Amino acid sequence: MATLTVETYVKAIYQICTEAHSRSAATGSVAKRLGVSPGTVTSMLRTLAESGLANYQAYEGVQLTEAGRRLALRVLRRHRLIELFLVQTLGLTWDEVHEEAEHLEHAVSDRLIDRIDSFLEYPNRDPHGDPIPRPDGSFPDDETTEPLVRCEAATEFVLDRVIEQSPEFLRYLSDAGLSIGSSGTVVENHPSARALVVKTSDGQVTLGHDLAEKILIRRSRD
Ligand SMILES: [Zn+2]
Known part of the structure; x- marks a missing residue:
């Protein structure tokens, strides 16, 4: 059932x-x-x-239970592969795909999902940077990420994953030049104001600490 x-x-x-x-x-x-x-x-x-x-x-x-966990991972796999498929093949944006995937994840067969997986060449991440479970329920290797909020001024970073995924917030990030894989620099981080200023290729953006907590980054290597 x-x-x-x-x-x-x-x-x-x-x-x-x-x-x-x-x-x-x-x-x-x-x-x-x-x-x-x-x-x-x-x-x-x-x-x-x-x-x-x-x-x-x-x-x-x-x-x-183990059976419940396996089912949850199959649903997540469907959700994340559908999101990526919609972005890569139909050109939807990362703020549009979650709602569509919420419906489609229950409608598609695992066989169709496996075909989408191979069509997309076995991707590791969805458009929000979330890891895509494999058919056996395992996850791709995790890269070392940390919340943007922990970065001090002058940190150069690459955006790896966005945990807060409301369409408004995702559009705010896109408008500021931030998407998965894009790079930026922390200009200032004010614990007292609970805000952080980031420079991107498109200019500067201010993020509250609550949101910066939900953006995961990798530090750029020099
Ligand atoms: Zn996602």
């Missing part, structure tokens, strides 16, 4: 756990992420548990 709802839930649980570096997700965080009531979540978590996709104890939150 892998309905749209089941896939949506296992993906949400997987992402909450990954972001929090935790083995289990609280019912409340699942409800918040999916925009549904805690009661709705509780009954769905029981269904997941009955299907062997998750372990769920009231008050202890939910943990994916």
Whole structure:
């Protein structure tokens, strides 16, 4: 059984756990992420548990089983390959593809996804820099990245991944000349103002620390 709802839930649980570096997700965080009531979540978590996709104890939150984790990774693989396909073949921009992929990820077969994967020549990253899980559920090797917010003035960097992916924020970055693989220099970093100024090929842009926390970079080697 892998309905749209089941896939949506296992993906949400997987992402909450990954972001929090935790083995289990609280019912409340699942409800918040999916925009549904805690009661709705509780009954769905029981269904997941009955299907062997998750372990769920009231008050202890939910943990994916190995089968649940594998399903979540297959959905993420579909999502990220679809995003990249839409950007590379249809010319959509990185702020347009997430919503499309949210729908298509439940509609395409794994066979079609494997064809897209080979058509794109087995890419490692999606248009936001997120790693694309392989068919066996493993990830490409992680390059060493760090949040932009930690960089002091004069740091030269290459933008590697954007964790905050709202269309508005992605457009703000594009307008400022920042996209995956583009380079920049930190001009100033003010802990007291919680803001950071970055120079790009298109000029200068100011980013609040909250957002700079969600932009991952690699330092340029001299
Ligand atoms: Zn993405």
